[in-house]
Amino acid sequence: MTSTPTNIAPPSVPREGMRLLKGVSLLVASICALPMLAVAIAALTGGTQTVRHLAETVLPGYAGTTLLLVVLVTAGTFAIGVSAAWLVTMTRFPLVRVLEVALVLPLAFPAYVLAYAYTHILDHPGIVQTTLRSVTGWGPRDYWFPEIRSLGGAALMLILVLYPYVYLLARAAFLQQSGSTFLAARALGSSAWVAFFRVSLPLARPAIAGGVLLAVMETIADFGTVAYFGVQTFATGIYTSWFSLFDRSGAAQLALCLLSFALLLAMLERAQRGGAKYHDPSRRADVMPPVPLRGMHAVTALLVCGLPVVFGALLPIGVLLWMGIGSEQNILSPRYLGFIRNSLTLAGIAAVVTVMAAICVGFFQRLRPGRLSRGAAYVARLGYAVPGGVIAVGLLVPFAAFDNQLDAWMRATFDISTGLLITGSIWLLITAYLVRFLAAALGAYEGGQAMVHANMDAAARSLGETPLGTLRRVHLPILAPSLLTALLIVFVDVMKELPATLIMRPFNYDTLAVQAYRLASDERLNGAAVPSLVIVAVGLLPVILICRQVGRPR
Known part of the structure; x- marks a missing residue:
């Protein structure tokens, strides 16, 4: 035959x-x-001399910092994206219809633009610390304040602009799930949280993993944020080797390390996902009616979904406009x-x-x-x-x-x-x-x-x-x-x-x-605000289209 x-x-x-x-x-x-x-x-x-020198000096630091940054961004984007997607999909609270669309807005911001805005207000001469010193009468060494130009600060900037990847895919997965599976878990005595972790979250895992992987890839590719904050990662090492040290072999070897790391992450995610697939929306039996929240539950949901929008979009836009006017x-x-x-x-x-x-x-x-x-x-x-x-x-x-x-x-x-x-x-x-x-x-x-x-x-x-x-x-x-x-x-x-x-x-x-x-x-952060605002304005175009899609009724 x-x-x-x-x-x-x-x-x-x-x-x-x-x-x-x-x-x-x-x-x-x-x-x-x-x-x-x-x-x-x-x-x-390129020879082994450069490789040995890198291994003895900067390579362990680059690898450790990059890995720690990836871990922080993974945890942050997962926590914000999944929780916000679940709340706007499965519950009802004040402003939920506005927030389910507004949660996408930070996607228009490059992480380095957020870094410029938050450095302007949180750095030592910024308005926050200046106000703190004027109110308390403290001197520069009389108090401790979190350093924005740090690994934690870079991770926070990346989390604020990258969580929409996880949010969009997780929300789509939650919308496609059959409500009967969740209700069956509740009928068998599981609490809402247990049913979420044992039923809804595993069903949405392929979509969530895809969103987290996108966020991780953007993290290891980021240069502007980590370079401005002085965080030494593979991305900054490549640029330094190429332009500052004029070491082409060193830049290529660092690039190969970063390339291997990126491809390894993609392969690990694919292998870990195994045979998991997206739930077919054409076969869902019914849609679970959203649960109305009252009192502190509603306030908590409002804060969980509202704070990422405030700190990821509204506050940076206001700061950049203020900086740009004064430039x-x-x-x-x-x-x-x-x-x-x-x-x-x-x-x-x-x-x-x-x-x-x-x-x-x-x-x-x-x-x-x-x-x-x-x-x-x-x-x-x-x-x-x-x-x-x-x-x-x-x-x-x-x-x-x-x-x-x-x-x-x-x-x-x-x-x-x-x-x-x-x-x-x-x-x-x-x-x-x-x-x-x-x-x-x-x-x-x-x-x-x-x-x-x-x-x-x-x-x-x-x-x-x-x-x-x-x-x-x-x-x-x-x-x-x-x-x-x-x-x-x-x-x-x-x-x-x-x-x-x-x-x-x-x-x-x-x-x-x-x-x-x-x-x-x-x-010259005031000056940097002007081109940053133009970039954000252009970035809002596709985000508005995505928001229109997200905001359509189910």
């Missing part, structure tokens, strides 16, 4: 279109794999208009290129499911687990070598210097954004693609439509909302991205994120 291989197109499908789609998908996967391979090769060929930065000046133009140009081009790449990879996997297409999609998703600094090093190492070889050959052959054709270009930076954020675009595209039934493809094929024609005339019109969401997500992520932009940007080509980081590094 023989079977037809699934990776061979039927005769009715023009092979030219399939070859083009296959070639583009494999090219995208190769580009995503290039930084990781380049980092590994550069690190392994000397003119957002309408030609210099700032240049920053805005550069940021919008990079974000716009990167968003379009990334979404187009996601369409090619996702559609190829749909048309030809098999090892090749699944492998291409898997490699394309790996970029989200790779911090921006690692991607920057992984792209600069091979392309800088290519530019130098080409320049040497042109000098020897034609006596012409080509300089850095690729390394100093905007397109290499766009490539870094593509690798970093393709997973987000691919996830949004595949989420919308699930709504396109396979019968639609069969009907289009039976009418003589080519694969690319089916994509253009059938899929894309249906997927327009998902594609718009993907565009906005990538656009805002690029606006906020800092480490890759700092390392790879062309000479004298600064963005709003770079300007905010530069001003904050010079302790």
Whole structure:
């Protein structure tokens, strides 16, 4: 008995279109794999002297600090995200309808922007400590106050902006659960808390684990917050080795350590999850009616859900506006208009290129499911687990070598210097954004693609439509909302991205994120508030769309 291989197109499908789609998908996967391979090769060929020096000096500190930061952020995002999701889904208390939407707002903030705002009010010359000294008459050494520029402060900033990842996925999982399972546990004598921990939480675990993993990946990729607070992690070590010490081998070896750590986390989460799957919402028997809360229970729920919104969004916006009004930065000046133009140009081009790449990879996997297409999609998703600094090093190492070889050959052959054709270009930076954020675009595209039934493809094929024609005339019109969401997500992520932009940007080509980081590094926090506010304002666009989706009635 023989079977037809699934990776061979039927005769009715023009092979030219399939070859083009296959070639583009494999090219995208190769580009995503290039930084990781380049980092590994550069690190392994850099000699053992640098490795021994790093192991004896900074490597244990980098590893310990990064691991502790991950543990703190994991615990914080899990506690806030899961508790808030459960309360707004399963209970009713004052302002619950407002809070279930407002809990998403901190997602618009880069963590380093929160760091600037809270440093301004909590540092020694800030309004909080100044007021404390004026009221009590204490001197600078007469009291203890938590240090915001610390590992704990960095963890708090990251928790406040990353818990919405856990909240969104946990809330979606709780909404999809059947109320009969929870009610059955209660009928068997379990208290509400016991039923939550033994029934609802295990059912939502795959979604919660996915949200926590996203938060962890963002944590190990963060550079702006930890660098500003003086916390020595792998991300700051890569930047210091590359720019301050001019040690390319050391930067590559630190990047390989961070890459290994990120991929290990992803593999551990996948292995631990095992066969767990999301509950199918189409099979739920009923929806459990929300429980109204009264008295102290309602106040507690209001505080649990309201404080993250206050400290993660409302208070930082107020502080940044106050700082920006008192600064000397003119957002309408030609210099700032240049920053805005550069940021919008990079974000716009990167968003379009990334979404187009996601369409090619996702559609190829749909048309030809098999090892090749699944492998291409898997490699394309790996970029989200790779911090921006690692991607920057992984792209600069091979392309800088290519530019130098080409320049040497042109000098020897034609006596012409080509300089850095690729390394100093905007397109290499766009490539870094593509690798970093393709997973987000691919996830949004595949989420919308699930709504396109396979019968639609069969009907289009039976009418003589080519694969690319089916994509253009059938899929894309249906997927327009998902594609718009993907565009906005990538656009805002690029606006906020800092480490890759700092390392790879062309000479004298600064963005709003770079300007905010530069001003904050010079302790000009009032000035840093202005570009930070613009970044937050742009970040609110996709968050508003997400809020509209979250706020729809069940």
